[in-house]
Amino acid sequence: MYAVRRFAVRHARFFESLYQVFERLVVALAPVFEAVGYQRLERPVALSERLIKGFLFDCRMCGQCVLSSTGMSCPMNCPKNLRNGPCGGVREGGFCEVRPEMRCVWVEAWDGARRMRDGLDRIRAVQPPVDRALEGSSAWLRVAREKAAERRPTQPTTADLGRSVLARVFARARTLDVATAPIAREPEAARRNQPEAGHTSVHAPSGTARD
């Protein structure tokens, strides 16, 4: 809802703290998730995420949540899906070029970022393009998976080459919001319309057919 979404931006500092606590909880629960199976948890968790974040932020379930780096203003509400700041068409008074009745998502984002503790630092990170195959999947579970994988002594070698490259090229964004450039193996239920992409080794010879 538009009014709730704007409320969230005005209280970005509160939601920042809330999420930090929540993220610690989710990451602590990673072993439990693993025991139950990410595959089995994907649908119910994604559904609750959709309901909660949908109500609060008009979340579009891109699966690669960056709210903490965008002043709690969801960038997927931008009609151009911009992940890196406002376009050059913002109207007088800070309204959207495409939907003139709506405040520019990125004018809101800078406003929210200004209110947060780390907001102004995080909003400067260069965000990678969205992996459209992850749309509809749970970003919360993804965070748990990524953080758990990071803690393991050896890095996952099953991640596909493209995702490793994205994680390297957009390293700063990944450090801040691990879900924006995920590399840990995805359960099948988290990937849309696509066979699981976890089988190509990072060391795949270049030029290998990957389609």
Next chain:
Amino acid sequence: MVGLQTPEPYDPILHAPLLPPVGHRSASILERVLRKGWFAVTAELNPPDSADPRDVLRAAEPLKDVADAVNATDASGANCHMSSMGICSILSRAGLGIVLQISCRDRNRIAIQGDVLGAAAMGVGNVLCRTGGGVGVGDQPGTKPVFDLDSVSLLRTLRTMRDDGTFLSGRKLSTPPRIFLGAAENPCIPPVEWRADRLEKKVRAGADFIQTNYIFDVPVFAEFMKRVRDMGLDERVFILAGVGPLASAKTARWMRRNVPGVHIPEAIIDHLEKAANPAEEGKKLCIDMIQQVREIAGVKGVHVMAYRREHLVYEIIKESGILQERLEVKARGA
């Protein structure tokens, strides 16, 4: 046809990719002019609604002697015209410096990365990464908008191709594109207070040069440039200020209402309203604007735009004297 010897059809010298001079990112003349410290000039070429290559050459004719590079726009304003790739193919053969504009509105990451390889192979030295306007303002508002990348992730993608020699998928390129990377910035529209920060992000993503949208409000632009200098960005990126002539007060009002991202102060419109010859006055204002922006520290050139009036761009650049100054610098042996 076993045993038939086919001669190598390509000349290893003539057909090889252009190599950048030492310390340069590309073979682009624009990059050389900027690195030399000369005040650079780029101009916009408006693609024809035609399949006749002569229409492109005709439009480029007045620009070729006054611009270091000509921008091949990519369906600007979401209106369909000859593609920027088509323009590049015609103009690169005519020997012009070109800025290939890429808009994220119409193509996804697969198409864009492929186009950049093609453009670089044609000898295009500069690429301008743009998000692009919404489809609603164009002549086919029912189009499906793409926006797979945005201008910033596009910059980072192309920088990865150039500097790491890989696609975003990690697949290796046997010859990376040697391109000078550009981005747009619109300093005079909201959120004005964050525009310099957004520029900084584009620089970090990979921008080597910036072409701004139309500047009509010099005080706002000067304030932006001050912030840019405070952040040290003028040392990290070449900024070209966008200017253009207004034909009349009526056109100015129309642009302000219908072209997204155009900010024209009331004073300028008033001035045109009172002028006896508004078109002549618009041209004079544009020349004035060039003089004013070049006095602002950190501005390294101008980008001149005039919709389908390339001859006017020629006159403006000639009469402003900016190229003359360059010749004088050369005569002094700088």
